[in-house]
Amino acid sequence: MPISTSDKPFKERIDLSKEDKFMQKAVEKSQDVQWEKREGSRERIGNWEQWRELGEQIRQHTITHLDYYLEQFSDNVAKRGGHVFFAETAEDASDYIKQVIEQKNSQKIVKAKSMVTEEIGMNEMIRELSHIEFFESDLAEFILQEDDWDAPSHIVFPDIHKNRQQIRQVFHDKLGYEGDDNPQRMARFVRGILRQHFLEADIGITGCNFAIANSGQVNLVTNEGNADLVESIPKTQIVVMGMERIVPNIEDAEVLDNLLARSAVGQDLTTYITFAGPKLPDESDGPEDFHVVIVDNGRSKVLGTEFQSILQCIRCGACLNVCPVYRHIGGHGYGSIYPGPVGAILSPIIGGYDEFKELPFASSLCGACTDTCPVKIPLHQLLIEHRRVMTDEKKMMHGFQDVQMRAIALGTAKPFLFKSALKVAHAGLGVLASKDPVAAINFSTNGVIKKGPGLIKGWTDVRDLPRPVKEKDNFRSWFKEREKQRGDKHDTDS
Template sequence: MIGKLPSDARPWPERRDAGLANATMRETLGLVTRRFSTGKRRVFLEDPAQDQARRAGVQAKRAAIADLDRLIAQFSSAVEAHGGVVRRAATAEEAVEAVKAIARQHQVQVVVKSKSMLTEEIQLNHGLEAAGIRVLETDLGEYIIQRAHETPSHILAPAAHKNRAQIRSLFETDAAEAGLRPPPSDAAETLTQYARERLRREFLEAGMGVTGANFGVAETGTVVLVTNEGNADLVASLPRVLVTVMGIEKLVARWEDLTLLIQQPAMNGIGQRLSAYTTLISGPAASAAEGPAAWYVVLVDNGRSRLRQTVFEDVLSCIRCGACLNVCPVFRQVGGHAYGSVYSGPIGVVETPLLTDFQVGAELPSVACTMCHACQEACPMDIRLAEHIVRLRQEKVRRRLNPPSLTASYHWWSRLWSTPEGYRRSLRLARAVQGLYRRQGRLVNAPGLARGWFQTRDMPPVAKETFLEWWARHRGGAS
């Protein structure tokens, strides 16, 4: 079954240029991603043994993906044995319908949510709001972007593109609407305090809480959340109904596997030894005073099964740590929104076209990667991101998804550079005409078919004397 992901209809050059023109976003994103990457280096230097656990965790996750059908059955039985209810959803629409049906059944009018990329992927908020249900994000970053009517720009830090002045301004509008006192300054503590007070009231009003899941343990039927704000605990404990929306790939077989993996999202994503809160959910509460009376788990596929038993299967091991985003030179410049869908950075470049069978993000492997391989080195789950990007480029050629002008350009380029003479002549020609296409010391355009290549890139001009020419001159040979 082909997955469905939200998409931005604007073409890549437009999305990319909007990102490049947003100086505030580039500054804040640069600070955040550098801080995260430095923190990651520090924690692994402090505790090198963690890398052994990580490698064992990779093996455990690969084994779980290979055995997914059995684990799904085992997990479902265990959840139901504890009094929970499992719903399977093959598509995004089925998942949204399942959550809506649960809300209707329990006459829910207000839903509080903790951070979940999967619910962004299936556009759950839109679905619930269209059904007349008010949805409130309670993760600070998600709350900020919900107020801004935007989507997350980073898997871990959804509002990483906003600075404190922008957040304060959003909260001032929010306070005026809610009849509250606005935050008195843009200090981080003040803004957090405002959100905390604003959201506490909503927790008490909400009839249903919705969370995602970082892991699911098949042998015990346990859902595991790792968070830093404590909001997920309130979402999972205060409303009378709890719904966990979870991708099928989140399962691991055993409790021991979880212990290998549980530190990895925080260590690799933000350079923290362990997330501040680890929440384990194993069933509805025994009494109303202790938590939700009903617990549902919606297990979502939405294109994930198509990756199984293919060369791309390792993509399903992703733990959404964001480490590949933090080191990606393209992501750091254009920001998450330029990718035009919910998953950005290198994992988005790979996963978006794969889940949707190239319906969304087909352009990304060609335009949003410099082939620096930094993502592949950073990925704690050893996902072959850079190699997959090359494979996806090959797949685009096979499916004839590239513009004809690009295909023709590569064809002629390859023919020209197949002989030494063709290569030399093309350099001489480029040197003769490149003055027409220079801007600030870079080549930014070219005539004819090569023009398409420059739509997304620039390059240094051809040197006055190439190494081969210099070599020929010194050796007395012909250039």
């Protein structure tokens, strides 16, 4: 399945991520830096919560009337001389793009960063066409391409898991680069390579940040300017967009561009904001043949459901930049091109629960993602809804883990069983406890459980779990004795 980035089981992916200490440090640093930049840019715009509410209203209105705006956009693209193809599945989208490539007898294609092209498996399809030269033009994506098409690990910063020494080695081995690992010199080296590809390409492929319904234009938001070259130099342009990436007019796009820039990279305004379409008679550049592929691929099935609000997403990646789970496992741990909280919601919708059933549980439900989302998607609530669907409707979570949860529920719901458990907890878990010279400072002489069984194993693998105290020393006994002493004192005073 194109959306999947790994054939390894979830547990194995997590174990590999936990061993990748560089990745963890890189993500940690990026999250901290982005926090400062993001909050600073949001503060400078003023009334940030009102901006969020406006963004939410625009997105909700558009999604509610999606059929109307898609038809309006399609008609306006056609009026400008372009072509629109509605793709129900990823295969439909990829097949149409292949058809255009073959009709144009294309020899070289350049592409700007686009998550939805990864989603539909377009890259793999083009790479199988042996006569085609195909190049990513976004610097980070170009690095991943040269590193044997390594999978992206972030929506906005796809190569966040690599350092400059690793990147320098890739350029040396694959491109003959002999310079040092100075980022500016490496970027200049790549620019020299890509400029020639831009000039020679006969097809340019881009994603779409927002499609403008009432004008038939495509709004591209970039920092490197590569998307502008991709859409303006080749004679043919193919735009690939999710069906939800549409706004009624340019004024709404300007609001969302402001929200996107501040949330994605912490800038007041992204370096390049472009509104593009087919080349007009009085224009000197731009595509002569313009195609827009509008991808459904499971999106329409969430319309009118509890998951509809995920279609509001503007792909800023802010939720990844505050997520404590992403901070520890990075993007590759999710096994999807869409990582982080948004990926944990989107991946089961697009790829199915069988493939991504673990992702909704890869969350602490702290709500930081919901708090930072610029269009106010209730992300953590959608994760809970996924869990409910899998447990109650699809009956997927009924293995040994479910047996344990039911046993715990029964024990905590019945006072007799709960009190009985308190009586034996200290002795019963004693066999698992060990004395830890550091932990013992906090946990007195009871010790800690280092290798817990069943459900608590995930906790004890990375944290200390104190052994339960004896019944006579627990809180309930202490509180009961305290109340008794207060009662005795009151009787004496009386």
